[in-house]
């Protein structure tokens with residue numbers, strides 16, 4: 015271990031990255047007083063792209079592979095990483111980022127959508143490493159512990175956010191398949207002995223090809239495989255188009271094309287192809303020649319229209335307009351700009367989109383910019399049912415009340431690319447009819463599926479050590495918070511049955527006397543949790559990786575208005591700490607607002623909570639007493655911050671993200687000046703506390719004065735560092751006070 019304790023702070027994308035320009039100087043100044051070094055590592059989409067092509071870049075343009083470094087660090091006890099949300103890029107986002115970097119003078123190759131030779135295949139493979147959820151699975155060498163701290167919950171009760179009313183006649187509902195999906199086809203096996211598995215495809219023509227030669231597996235590991243039938247999915251989408259039209263509700267598809275970067279864009283593409291079938295079929299040749307790819311959304315068609323002959327273009331536009339008159343109305347992402355639910359695969363992401371719909375009375379936005387009841391299409395049955403359970407509950411009992419409702423924290427199985435979220439390199443779009451089988455080294459067939467051309471087959475892995483660790487975390491959390499814990503596992507699923515057996519076994523390793531620990535199917539677990547939440551009671555959800563993701567947006571958004579206010583800790587299995595900020599994403603619309611009116615409404619509370627947890631961890635692991643003093647003072651500052659409600663307001667004229675940071679600094683300095691555990695720190699912070707208190711009005715006025723004008727930050731994916739720093743630190747008085755510390 016090096017002598018100077020270190021915290022690694024990640025530079026990411028969009029709103030959280032903008033916020034970092036203002037917050038990081040504060041963090042650096044405060045932590046330096048305890049001899050702590052805060053170092054940054056750039057894991058933004060732009061940096062991840064640049065790190066893939068060192069040989070094409072000038073020396074001053076090259077970017078180190080910071081993500082790989084952090085991934086390695088996460089497997090060591092020294093790790094202390096603060097991880098902000100980053101872009102998990104879809105293909106349209108990736109292409110936009112490449113174009114921006116090229117325009118800035120980086121000699122990157124174009125993204126070869128359909129590689130013509132080995133060189134292009136290599137380029138596509140490299141871009142593939144930067145795409146989708148490329149960061150989180152690499153860093154998450156531990157399971158997940160996400161909850162609303164008591165102070166945050168108290169704040170939400172005192173300042174309840176607005177919740178849309180629900181009525182029993184709402185027509186909103188969830189639509190899922192009844193057969194032919196992953197859920198219906200899942201097979202699972204527990205590995206007896208460490209070794210390697212081969213995934214192969216045996217065509218009906220008798221030819222056997224290898225899809226993946228060697229998947230390393232460990233003893234006790236759970237593997238599973240499942241297939242989504244393309245024909246079944248197409249028929250299901252067709253039926254939903256008819257049904258949405260008949261019921262007069264919006265058609266709205268909810269997938270996770272970012273994190274599930276192989277399977278879900280294909281499913282998204284199937285929905286686009288079915289919804290626009292008459293137009294796409296009629297103009298198939300022209301669209302093919304123009305390079306249209308339905309997996310990138312109907313937005314890709316619009317992007318390619320200018321390249322087409324005027325006659326063809328007008329015919330396509332007219333045919334789409336005619337189609338809209340016949341089809342059910344689409345849910346909109348941005349009704350002003352005409353961006354629909356089917357435009358871009360990364361615009362509607364199920365974990366955030368379903369809670370938003372539930373918070374908005376079950377409605378989604380229609381083309382007129384009004385809320386309308388919607389059919390939420392979540393094709394696979396593995397998790398769709400939980401959202402229908404929430405809708406049923408809201409229809410029966412009305413909206414939830416943030417002022418009185420209980421809480422559902424989560425302990426999530428996530429480590430070492432657990433379950434579906436680690437399946438990308440074992441997911442295949444099947445080219446022809448035949449069967450896919452998983453074979454061990456002795457030649458035994460562990461799992462086997464009959465498949466048709468176009469089907470999506472995938473295999474998932476769940477390592478044994480993470481499962482043990484997850485059970486331990488659940489018991490600890492139940493004990494620490496004296497709260498019932500429910501494992502959300504479905505006895506109808508092969509994978510979950512194997513997990514249930516393991517959970518039952520590993521629970522015996524712990525003292526569970528007096529604890530209420532149950533195992534229920536996801537729908538039953540949801541019903542119980544909702545019943546308790548309405549009674550003001552808390553229930554820990556102990557879930558797999560996907561439900562971890564879904565529930566840690568759903569419950570915070572209902573309870574707190576946003577998942578940005580969550581404490582999100584990943585106790586790394588090697589002993590280090592990964593402190594994620596909030597549970598939400600990077601909210602692209604915040605950047606738009608910032609460049610249009612110099613107003614950033616990003617709420618950094620997640621960062622503040624993560625920093626306190628990181629300092630606490632640092633104090634525990636390095637014995638740095640001053641880190642503990644800083645952590646305690648930050649806890650106190652966070653409580654004052656919540657109590658005085660200094661989160662950004664939503665509109666120009668109030669304090670924004672920068673104002674929030676000023677108040678955090680002021681409350682933190684005041685807490686340090688007030689404490690008596692460390693006289694040196696007390697003396698050091700007293701002048702800063704005095705200066706900030708004395709200049710409060712002036713600083714806030716300086717920060718608000720810049721609002722209301724457009725601001726140039728020199729890029730979206732790769733903004734200009736100097737412009738950004740200037741824009742995010744507009745108060746000379748505040749900057750000078752901080753510099754004097």
Ligand SMILES: NC(=O)C1=CN([C@@H]2O[C@H](COP(=O)(O)OP(=O)(O)OC[C@H]3O[C@@H](n4cnc5c(N)ncnc54)[C@H](OP(=O)(O)O)[C@@H]3O)[C@@H](O)[C@H]2O)C=CC1
Nearest residue numbers: 099100101102272363366576578598599600601615616617
């Ligand atoms: N951990 C990670 O790295 C994650 C990254 N992502 C990435 O983020 C991007 C957007 O994803 P999306 O699913 O839309 O999720 P977001 O959480 O970014 O957006 C959903 C909504 O949550 C609210 N919100 C979230 N965080 C904050 C915050 N700190 N301050 C204020 N409001 C906030 C806003 O809603 P409202 O206006 O209703 O308040 C926002 O529009 C994608 O690129 C995705 O890949 C997504 C999830 C996690």
Ligand SMILES: O=C(O)CCC(=O)C(=O)O
Nearest residue numbers: 102147150272273563597
């Ligand atoms: O990594 C991602 O793409 C999203 C992660 C996410 O949504 C979460 O962890 O809650």
Ligand SMILES: [Mg+2]
Nearest residue numbers: 365563567597
């Ligand atoms: Mg999420």
